[in-house]
Amino acid sequence: MTSLLSRSDVSLSVQGDTLMVTGDLTMSAAAELAAAGVKWLRGMEYSEVCFDFGQVSKASSVAISVLFEWLRACQAMGVMVRSIVLSAPLERLASLAELDALTSPPAASA
Template sequence: MTVLLSLPNVTLRVDNKTLEVIGDVDVTLAAELAACGVEWLQHTEHTSIIFDFSDVQKASSAAISVLFEWLRICQQRAISVDAIRVSAPLRRLASLAELDALIDTPAATMAV
């Protein structure tokens, strides 16, 4: 496991092919978090990955924005997203935004 970013309220780790966000993402941290993940995605040799937001306990559109930025890079680099794991609060927010299909089956949804 490698720590890519460690800030007072949020940490980004990579474990094999899983990018894991730990802590709460707010607007003041989102850009730095997204950029750090983008940097890793642009240089990874993996052809498929997993995004893990299950340790993000605060529902935040900033966290969803980070996810979208990473998904965009995956599409550009033809990296398959095997799974997106989210906490219950993020699941509720994603559901309100009608993003259930994306969270549940990212590879199928992104292929459309």
């Protein structure tokens, strides 16, 4: 596991093709965390990635915003997102915001 960002409130690490966020993502850390993830995405050698927010203990729209930034970067680079793991609090927030499709596997092309 490689650390990409370590702050007292949140950390970002990578293991294989997976970006992992741990801690409580706050507004003050969002831009830095998003940028570190995008930088890794631009430099990585995988055609598919996973995002793991399973260790984020508080529901926050900030975490969803970071996820959207990474999804936009993947779309721009033609990288497939294989899976997205959200913690229970983030799952509830995504459901309330009707963003459940974020954590569903991509539909097979017809």
